[in-house]
Each structure stands twice: as C-alpha cells, then as structure tokens.
Amino acid sequence: MSRNSIEYFRKIIDTLNKFNHESIMQAGKFILDTYEKEGTIIFFGNGGSAANASHFCGDIVKGLSFGLKKRFRAICLNDNVPSMMAIANDISYEEIFVEQLKNFASANDLIIGISGSGNSTNVVKAVEYAKSIGATTIAMCGFNGGRIKTIADLSLHAEIKDMEISEDIHLIIFHCIKQILMEDLSLTCKT
Secondary structure (H helix, E strand, O other), X not given: OOOOHHHHHHHHHHHHHHOOHHHHHHHHXXXXXXXXXXXXXXXXXXXXXXXXXXXXXXXXXXXXXXXXXXXXXXXXXXXXXHHHHHHHHHOOHHHOOHHHHHXXXXXXXXXXXXXXXXXXXXXXXXXXXXXXXXXXXXXXXXXXXXXXXXXXXXXXXXXXXXXXXXXXXXXXXXXHHHHHHHHHOOOOOOO
16 A cells, blocks of 8 residues: 555645635635625535535535524535536536526625636636626635636635545635634534
C-alpha cells in the first residue's frame, strides 16, 4: 500500500492549516445577505462535487432553516437529472448548469459553483453567466483554483493537488460555515 491513513490525514490537516479562514467568514456573510434579501442559494458541481453540492443544499434547506419562521431558499441544479440530461443531449453537457440558471437565477441570488480542478467547463460557464446577471458568486475549488477562482467574487480554495482531499476540505469548510451561521442565528444543531 503506497499511502497510509496517517499520511492522508496529515495532508488534510496541512491543507486546512493553509486555508484562508477570512474567506469562511465572508462566505457566511454572503449566505446571510442572500437570506436577508430573500434570494436563493444555488449550488452545482460534477461527480464528488455534485454530491457535495447536494449535501450543502440539504444542510441549508433543513439544517439552517429548521425552526426558523423565515426559511433559507436553496436549490441544487445537479439534482435535476432529467433537465440536465435533456440539456446535455439536446444542447451540450457544457450548458447543463447555465441553461438552468437562465430559468432560476437573479441578481439577488448566491451562486456556488464547485469544481475540484476549478476548470470544469459547465461550472465555469455557469459562474460567468451568474456574474453577468449581477448575482454574487462563490467558487469552491482545489488544485491551483482553476478558472472559477479568478471569476468568482469569493474563492473557497483547498490548495492541494488531490481531488479526494479537495472534496473532503470542501465538506469540512461548508460544515464549519453552517455551524457558524447556526450560532449567528441562535439555532441549536438539530441534524
């Protein structure tokens, strides 16, 4: 076995130690700002990032919203498989997120594009579109950050050339943001 668990955990810890913690607070502020102006938080990604996008969306819809009179609004574009497949088949896989954003997104919304490499064309196009309509954008990326890091208003960048660790870091960072927001909203963890 070429890589043991101690080395894997060391890489996670090293990556977390390099993480820009101010960006975590800024992401929380973007989420609260979107909540206050009754915008929607829109997530999307491919593969493991799609799974994280679904997870994050669920944490907001249930975890952050539970017990609140005014609820958070959040959707995950990669959860709409029939729409994605129709767009991929009839138009292009590169358009699966941007075409949905044309239906749902507005300037009041927060768009969170997740790409381990930061270069997934469908994610890049969607973040570019979101910027063009005046929406606030967050890039969750790994490796060197890729194109979405330079496009988005805020980057949550896991600086490591390892897809699995990038995905792990994204999950840890979002759970951190969720707990900070729950404290800010005076909620107790019900999840």
